Amino acid sequence: MDPKLGRMTLKEWVAIESDSVQPVPRFRQELFRMMAVAADTLQRLGAHVTSVDMGSQQLPDGQSLPIPPVILAELGNDPTKGTVCFYGHLDVQPADQGNGWLTDPYVLTEVDGKLYGRGATDNKGPVLAWINAVSAFRALEQDLPVNIKFIIEGMEEAGSVALEELVEKEKNRFFSGVDYIVISDNLWISQRKPAITYGTRGNSYFMVEVKCRDQDFHSGTFGGILHEPMADLVALLGSLVDSSGHILVPGIYDEVAPLTEEEINTYKAIHLDLEEYRNSSRVEKFLFDTKEEILMHLWRYPSLSIHGIEGAFDEPGAKTVIPGQVIGKFSIRLVPHMNVSVVEKQVTRHLEDVFSKRNSSNKMVVSMTLGLHPWIANINDTQYLAAKRAIRTVFGTEPDMIRDGSTIPIAKMFQEIVHKSVVLIPLGAVDDGEHSQNEKINRWNYIEGTKLFAAFFLEMAQLH
Amino acid sequence: MDPKLGRMTLKEWVAIESDSVQPVPRFRQELFRMMAVAADTLQRLGAHVTSVDMGSQQLPDGQSLPIPPVILAELGNDPTKGTVCFYGHLDVQPADQGNGWLTDPYVLTEVDGKLYGRGATDNKGPVLAWINAVSAFRALEQDLPVNIKFIIEGMEEAGSVALEELVEKEKNRFFSGVDYIVISDNLWISQRKPAITYGTRGNSYFMVEVKCRDQDFHSGTFGGILHEPMADLVALLGSLVDSSGHILVPGIYDEVAPLTEEEINTYKAIHLDLEEYRNSSRVEKFLFDTKEEILMHLWRYPSLSIHGIEGAFDEPGAKTVIPGQVIGKFSIRLVPHMNVSVVEKQVTRHLEDVFSKRNSSNKMVVSMTLGLHPWIANINDTQYLAAKRAIRTVFGTEPDMIRDGSTIPIAKMFQEIVHKSVVLIPLGAVDDGEHSQNEKINRWNYIEGTKLFAAFFLEMAQLH
Numbered sequence: 001m002d003p004k005l006g007r008m009t010l011k012e013w014v015a016i017e018s019d020s021v022q023p024v025p026r027f028r029q030e031l032f033r034m035m036a037v038a039a040d041t042l043q044r045l046g047a048h049v050t051s052v053d054m055g056s057q058q059l060p061d062g063q064s065l066p067i068p069p070v071i072l073a074e075l076g077n078d079p080t081k082g083t084v085c086f087y088g089h090l091d092v093q094p095a096d097q098g099n100g101w102l103t104d105p106y107v108l109t110e111v112d113g114k115l116y117g118r119g120a121t122d123n124k125g126p127v128l129a130w131i132n133a134v135s136a137f138r139a140l141e142q143d144l145p146v147n148i149k150f151i152i153e154g155m156e157e158a159g160s161v162a163l164e165e166l167v168e169k170e171k172n173r174f175f176s177g178v179d180y181i182v183i184s185d186n187l188w189i190s191q192r193k194p195a196i197t198y199g200t201r202g203n204s205y206f207m208v209e210v211k212c213r214d215q216d217f218h219s220g221t222f223g224g225i226l227h228e229p230m231a232d233l234v235a236l237l238g239s240l241v242d243s244s245g246h247i248l249v250p251g252i253y254d255e256v257a258p259l260t261e262e263e264i265n266t267y268k269a270i271h272l273d274l275e276e277y278r279n280s281s282r283v284e285k286f287l288f289d290t291k292e293e294i295l296m297h298l299w300r301y302p303s304l305s306i307h308g309i310e311g312a313f314d315e316p317g318a319k320t321v322i323p324g325q326v327i328g329k330f331s332i333r334l335v336p337h338m339n340v341s342v343v344e345k346q347v348t349r350h351l352e353d354v355f356s357k358r359n360s361s362n363k364m365v366v367s368m369t370l371g372l373h374p375w376i377a378n379i380n381d382t383q384y385l386a387a388k389r390a391i392r393t394v395f396g397t398e399p400d401m402i403r404d405g406s407t408i409p410i411a412k413m414f415q416e417i418v419h420k421s422v423v424l425i426p427l428g429a430v431d432d433g434e435h436s437q438n439e440k441i442n443r444w445n446y447i448e449g450t451k452l453f454a455a456f457f458l459e460m461a462q463l464h
Numbered sequence: 465m466d467p468k469l470g471r472m473t474l475k476e477w478v479a480i481e482s483d484s485v486q487p488v489p490r491f492r493q494e495l496f497r498m499m500a501v502a503a504d505t506l507q508r509l510g511a512h513v514t515s516v517d518m519g520s521q522q523l524p525d526g527q528s529l530p531i532p533p534v535i536l537a538e539l540g541n542d543p544t545k546g547t548v549c550f551y552g553h554l555d556v557q558p559a560d561q562g563n564g565w566l567t568d569p570y571v572l573t574e575v576d577g578k579l580y581g582r583g584a585t586d587n588k589g590p591v592l593a594w595i596n597a598v599s600a601f602r603a604l605e606q607d608l609p610v611n612i613k614f615i616i617e618g619m620e621e622a623g624s625v626a627l628e629e630l631v632e633k634e635k636n637r638f639f640s641g642v643d644y645i646v647i648s649d650n651l652w653i654s655q656r657k658p659a660i661t662y663g664t665r666g667n668s669y670f671m672v673e674v675k676c677r678d679q680d681f682h683s684g685t686f687g688g689i690l691h692e693p694m695a696d697l698v699a700l701l702g703s704l705v706d707s708s709g710h711i712l713v714p715g716i717y718d719e720v721a722p723l724t725e726e727e728i729n730t731y732k733a734i735h736l737d738l739e740e741y742r743n744s745s746r747v748e749k750f751l752f753d754t755k756e757e758i759l760m761h762l763w764r765y766p767s768l769s770i771h772g773i774e775g776a777f778d779e780p781g782a783k784t785v786i787p788g789q790v791i792g793k794f795s796i797r798l799v800p801h802m803n804v805s806v807v808e809k810q811v812t813r814h815l816e817d818v819f820s821k822r823n824s825s826n827k828m829v830v831s832m833t834l835g836l837h838p839w840i841a842n843i844n845d846t847q848y849l850a851a852k853r854a855i856r857t858v859f860g861t862e863p864d865m866i867r868d869g870s871t872i873p874i875a876k877m878f879q880e881i882v883h884k885s886v887v888l889i890p891l892g893a894v895d896d897g898e899h900s901q902n903e904k905i906n907r908w909n910y911i912e913g914t915k916l917f918a919a920f921f922l923e924m925a926q927l928h
Contacts, residue, residue: 022779100680158782205782224869225709238701245692286689286690298688303689321557361748
């Protein structure tokens, strides 16, 4: 494998503005282009590639947008070998150069060994590392130690629209020969020590709309006599979480798995330099002071974040407007054994209670636009042991056995539909800044990650 | 005067995107163009025109932007006549076609006798009505009954930057011969009945910034362990006003003028059909049920409006971001005898109190970016009586004697610096939607308003 070639491909892939979050035709076109480029790359690798038409998506405003195809690819079909399926996604979060990016988010830029660009670590880099590992065997003219399958989508950041139906449909076809599923769509917990992930939080994303009328008001002409939608919305959002991070929705903690002594010990075993973590995060002070509390609140307790407001004045300067109709956006990260539909009911009921006490004449509508289950695996499954050995080979260290506070719903979905063991092998360092400005992947992580995947193929071959 | 010609000029003026609120070079260029076009129009009318260089403006981010010139113009210098000075502004609020506008905001579009466009009523239409009234005398080859002066600025929506210094400087020059000052920058209280305005509210505009770091976070990776800036901000904004519209900042009502029996009677005399007002406003229910309460809460009590948040996720769709740094924007409309600097201290202290109780590790900064005094006039001044007679002549009715809930700081400024009587003669109907989407001026208001100004010149001549 030629790492320079791999890096050049990453540059090409990052240059494609495959934003699935903003539902506009321009980005959808970029997503289709992204999937076509990836299908071409896999074909040139010798894979049998199918691009599955995913139909179109109905948006809340009535607009309809096409969904980019999902790539199903197969490399090798030797019944004497094990079959590993790799899941990845090639869509990205929005990125706006004006908003804190130091380089063009769609131009991969190397600074001090860091490759900056939207999608560099989430998830274009890891997908290419897997592809690079396969091409290494090709370049060395060696047989692949395992059969490889790929399932690559373009709607992960928008909630993997329509993917579940496809996996259900392909359960006894594409997935029938698959033994293990690997996902590499999260981060280590440190800058230099690799990790294996055995659980992720789920997510329930809510929109709460408060409407007086579909037009804004002038605060001089109407200020003082209106139930202002922003006052209602701020009260609603302010009722969700207290200043210690505790969620105030009644009943929300009822189904959270009780904490066991054994579980506490796993957190104790993890190396986390709080000082370094705080510095690399550039956060002066966290809500908690101990490593164990921090890990538990990222992994095994729910959290609530308020993301923003649509429809209010959001630009620089001063505008004396009373927004007529606003939508507050927040989400709750879910943990075992919280149930998405129970959470939906609890949140809706809570907001309705708070709103009714205000006696506002505005209309409030609560909707949960995404509901993704948490996932947890058995860390004694054989592929977990194989991944550990591959990490020892490449990095010379034991991995951190971690969970991820983020949501990778596909993990839970594979587990429930395909009934195969799923492992998450992250490649990126803790400070990669996925979803935020100046996202990057370290050059070192990208190259060592490629080696790790190759070593993992060899370890998996031994299992069979 | 040819009303068709006047309407065509309005179309040209509306086509200039003279947005003073968004501090970007493109709009500043448009503002300079707007002022040049207006100076040219006044010159063609025979006025002696000076475009005063206003220097440049330092923005909070360190950027510097040029301020559009202020036009000082004079028409006639007959010492036997009175001199009336007209103030107007040609800058506009932001307008974004995607955001609720049914027509292009910068293309004046007539639908059912309504002329839609940004600035049509606030304030390009009324400025042109005054100019049209002057050109009517010119077209009829009649002497102007009064000497006319114009002061026209391009930064009103941004707080009339640097205007006060200019008025101070010109106090004994440009303003020395001025007897009366007329402003036409607000609206009637009904759809068809004209009004004269004798008071306006002031405004204090606040920004409260909460910062964790200058970069956003991913809610999966950091949700649960941060003092999230949005949670702090929502609590701060939620502490400002209750659901009945009552402002919760301690001491804020202390200096509000006590209500007298005589004052209540003036509200009773005003015709306001609440049903029609509600329908034309398209508001289902106001905070108050009686005409008197509504007028008092628009005119003689302060109000607090939350405008929006800068730095959070504000677009359609779902983004799982924890904003790292957010700025909440709100303003308080001030009434006699509230004092801007007292209000600044009260609001700052209140927010500091609320924030300190949260024990957040974030940084909070409160700043008042605009502080504009309320204004009230003596309705028995001679020019008020002249305006009343002109209204009787053109409209055949007594005007509503009203105040305005909006801020026209220039009124207070003229009163305090120039020591001349100021009158506000609005031309637009109550439903013109200044500052909001689909701003318009009725064709009828525009034409009758022009006649009203001409009649007013004749009445003013009689006073002298």
